Amino acid sequence: MEQYKEDFIRFMVESDVLKFGDFTLKSGRRSPFFMNAGAYNTGKQLRKLGEAYAHAIHDRFGLDFDVIFGPAYKGIPLAVVAAEAIGDLYGKEVRYCANRKEEKDHGDKGALLGASLKDGDRVLIIEDVTTSGKSIEETVPILRAQADVEIIGLIVSLNREERGLHSTLAALDEIRENWGFPAQAIVTMHEVVETLHNREIEGRVVIDDAMKAAIDAYYGEYGAA
DSSP states (O other): HHHHHHHHHHHHHTTOEEEEEEOOOOOEEEEEEEEEEOOOHHHHHHHHHHHHHHHHHHHHOOSSOOOEOTTTHHHHHHHHHHHHHHHHHOOOOOOOEEEEEEEEEEESOOOEESSOOOOOOEEEEEEOOOOSHHHHHHHHHHHHHHSSOEEEEEEEEEEEEEEEEESBBHHHHHHHHHHOOOEEEEEEEEEEEHHHHHHTTEESSSSSSSHHHHHHHHHHHBBBO
């Protein structure tokens, strides 16, 4: 496993972003783990988050794109910090863009924040996590309503590796099949368990044998084929 992946897994736990317990997800599934990128709340955390995304974007997509799009609301800071980190680490200037939940009819009018989209723009979507793929069903029409853009892919923090809405495929694989662009993650849940099982983070074990058994049971029910 690449060092930046292991560092990122520890970082998620230390930042109280990746938690283990009993959670009800937006999809209605009860899960023994939960990720909330909204818990990153300091400048240092956001800088490290942007760097992790930048490394993963560079490794999986390269840098031949124009815009990072972050769906409102959690995707907005992700797009900002990733664009900044790509500039700092790789010297590549990319624009950031996000949507408004409610379109403005005065001042800076329109449905978007940040850069406007132009025909021919190559766009990378950035999110925190995708459980079922439902968010992409909302995001792609927003992008294509603005301009004739090429969506080169989706990058998320964590691949939960559970089936999506409409098949036994993992949500990220389902996105690729349904929308025709690749969906990647900084780390997978398999890599999280491999890294954390019976290992201490800040003096505590977050995935002990009992938690691993709960995670295994969850994947027995919701895991992708």
